[in-house]
Amino acid sequence: MELILGNLEFSTWSLRPWLVLKRCGADFTITEIPLYGGDWKERLAEVSPSGKVPLLKVDGETIWDSLSISVWAAERYPDAKLWPADAHARWLARSVTCEMHSGFAALRTDCSMGPDAEGVIHTMVGPDRAPQPTDEAVAADVRRLVQIFREMRARFGAGKPYLFGEWSIPDAFFTPVATRFRHYQMDLAAHGDDGTAQAYCDALLDQPDFHEWVRQATAAR
Ligand SMILES: N[C@@H](CCC(=O)N[C@@H](CS)C(=O)NCC(=O)O)C(=O)O
Structure with a gap:
């Protein structure tokens, strides 16, 4: 494979x-x-x-x-068990995964990864950082993500670090979001976070498989 x-x-x-x-x-x-x-x-x-x-x-x-x-x-x-076992959690896990897959265009555009128009390369894995964009469409995307993270963590995440408790497919789809938030130094508290969304993003970036990705990505440079 x-x-x-x-x-x-x-x-x-x-x-x-x-x-x-x-x-x-x-x-x-x-x-x-x-x-x-x-x-x-x-x-x-x-x-x-x-x-x-x-x-x-x-x-x-x-x-x-x-x-x-x-x-x-x-x-x-x-x-x-890539989708949550609980039926309600599973339906919503698919909803947020699909929302991520098809939405958040402003965040993707204004917090892009890879080379920008000036030739600066923005990465998910390096120590490089960029200023937080000020665009209102980006802020709306971030507020919606914070809302998703807070709501799903409150309903389904109890006692475990991931969005639906155990790691599942939505966590794979939101890991690049966590890297964008880190790279673009997003102030989540200013977008409605009570600390839940930031803690969730930190957990995604501290997941052992993500650490391995970072190792491979930086070794390949
Ligand atoms: N919806 C697709 C998007 C894939 C995508 O846009 N991949 C980018 C790389 S991160 C790409 O291949 N870009 C090359 C191009 O657009 O020409 C997916 O989920 O796989």
Whole structure:
């Protein structure tokens, strides 16, 4: 099984299925296609039906899109309990995962990862930091994320560090959010946080698999 990814330092979409497959204990190799340099478009076009990463090559198929790969993993590795066991928690876990997957355009644009227009590379893994954006659309996205984190943690997270208690697919999708908040020095208290959202983001960044991603990303530099 081969997971094809973008740059480990900044490909936020790539991090998600990698965390999910790690959680499953899956035996997989990774191939990194560095984006935005050399013949990257051609290399992507050769392997990717959508022209994007991540992709999973398994059982003679190429599965594309981070959510699709995660859903495949939940099917293939039921023992990994990638969705919460409780039905209500599971319905909402899917809702917040899909909201993350399809929304938060302002945050993605104004808190982008990778090279910006000035050629500065913003990373998920380095000590580099950037100023918090002042745009109201970004603030609205952050307020909504804080609301999701507070509500789900209050309803389902009791006694455990992750959004629905035990680690599940939403945590993979929100780990890149935590890296953006850290990199762009987001003041969550100013966006409605009572400390719950910050503690949750800290837990995501302290998760052992994320530490391994950081090690691999920084070793590859
Ligand atoms: N919805 C897709 C988004 C994938 C995506 O946008 N990947 C970026 C890398 S992080 C990419 O391949 N960009 C290359 C391009 O847009 O040409 C997913 O969840 O996998």
